[in-house]
Amino acid sequence: MFQFMTTSRIIFGEGALQSSLSVLNQFGYSVLLVTGKDLSRSQVITRYLKSQNMRYQHISVTSEPNITMVEESAVVARRFKPDMVVAMGGGSVLDMGKALAAMVTNTGDLYDYVEVVGRNVPIKAEPVPMIAIPTTASTGAEVTKNAVLKSGQDKVKVSLRSPDILPNVAIVDPTLTYGTDPGTSGRGAMDAFTHLMEAYVCGEPNPLTDMICEEGLRRLSRSILPGCRQDNPRARADLSFAAMLGGMAITNAKLGAAHGLASALGGKISAPHSVITARLAPFVMRENMRAAKQNGRNDLLTRYRKISQLLTEDSDAQMEDGIEWVNQMLDKLEIPTLSYYGLCDTAFDVVAQDALKSVAIQGNPLPLTEDRLVEVLNQVCYCPVNQASSDRTRRGDLSEMH
The missing domain is CATH 1.20.1090.10 (Dehydroquinate synthase-like - alpha domain)
Structure with a gap:
């Protein structure tokens, strides 16, 4: 016996991002936008959000995410009260987005939920909807059920893992990888x-x-x-x-x-x-x-x-x-x-x-x-x-x- 799970909706192909941004409208009007340090890549999204009179809070990920980083960003995210999380970037950005989608609705210490060094308690509340947009061909984080995080105090990497943090939508546009060194x-x-x-x-x-x-x-x-x-x-x-x-x-x-x-x-x-x-x-x-x-x-x-x-x-x-x-x-x-x-x-x-x-x-x-x-x-x-x-x-x- 086996079971299979993946992201609910996958949109794949050249130009997929530009042609499918309207999918955001079905989740609400308030967006927590998580990107990497190259902000120019997300301009197509911010322009669309402005054209739709959608409000957004931007969080930039400049290093591999750690537990402290997620907890601090979650405070900002809860205050903003997003209807959805949109994460556009490499695997670290997508993992940060998935973790934040979960922690917006699940309060408490993140160590309650991570495995190995934490209590590994299942998340209780359903995460806010999450849209994953990879800009690298690497981790496949747009279709995984975990977010990899550093635990600085333990000097290991651990995961926040749950089927509930599978993204609702993955927009995989290979042209977003163009120009990558x-x-x-x-x-x-x-x-x-x-x-x-x-x-x-x-x-x-x-x-x-x-x-x-x-x-x-x-x-x-x-x-x-x-x-x-x-x-x-x-x-x-x-x-x-x-x-x-x-x-x-x-x-x-x-x-x-x-x-x-x-x-x-x-x-x-x-x-x-x-x-x-x-x-x-x-x-x-x-x-x-x-x-x-x-x-x-x-x-x-x-x-x-x-x-x-x-x-x-x-x-x-x-x-x-x-x-x-x-x-x-x-x-x-x-x-x-x-x-x-x-x-x-x-x-x-x-x-x-x-x-x-x-x-x-x-x-x-x-x-x-x-x-x-x-x-x-x-x-x-x-x-x-x-x-x-x-x-x-x-x-x-x-x-x-x-």
Whole structure:
């Protein structure tokens, strides 16, 4: 038995934003507008709101959201009393928008509702309607049921998770990703890959998410380089679609050790989430393959081989070819290594212990011990692939707000 949930209404295609703004009118006239630091991107929305005599309060997200940031913004939002939240930006902006939509109607401490470090109490009141408009092809947050937040005091990333925070509407317009620099596009595409890959091999796959993951991997592999390097309409549309499918997959299947370790590392080093998961992915893939061989899990090995075939577009590809493809993309897209962000200075045993507490790692297809997770971190730190070329990308360019 399985169930499937996603955003109630999805509007996808070139020009979708301009042609579908009237959907806002069905939710009221008072808008909490959440955007990234580039305010010019949201002008099409503010012009429309003014033309409709709709009032709005603007909140700008300039860094990955944390619990304190959400609580402070929620005070402003409750005072404004919005009829809806419209979030336009990258994954961090959409997560902030989903969290605020929930906290406008659910008072109290946000730690009451977040998992792992909080009480994980279900939200009681229905969130205000939320419209998600992604400007990057990355997390698929427009169709996920969680908002990823940093907990500064615990030095981990956690989620506010509930089916109730699935956006009411997702407007996915690939043209909004045009002009995105290759670095941001590359990190986003690899984030989408990690979602699709981990959901496909997780401990609780289902036929519907399998189909979604296979199509997402197929589109991503054929379009990742042309889509990240130039504004190729077909390739950009493929990446936006693959990212959205990745979001659907992780909402209805599970994740794995790459995301479990990323949740632990996210509060300890300053690397973007997409960089962490991308750099962990090939090492976690290899570790899971090792464990699968040791435990006679031929079904899991078959799934990894299928991933390789989809990525390489070669029906004869073997499992290891998928890892090689990932490493080639990390190099060609110049994804920074984690050692650049100080991974080697962290306490690997603490990271592994925190990872084992995460929700994500519970979906790993095979249980991994603390010792094995420490070994994965050692490999990431001391055996990075193509370190010299990947570290050409500088930390100051790594914005995911947009």
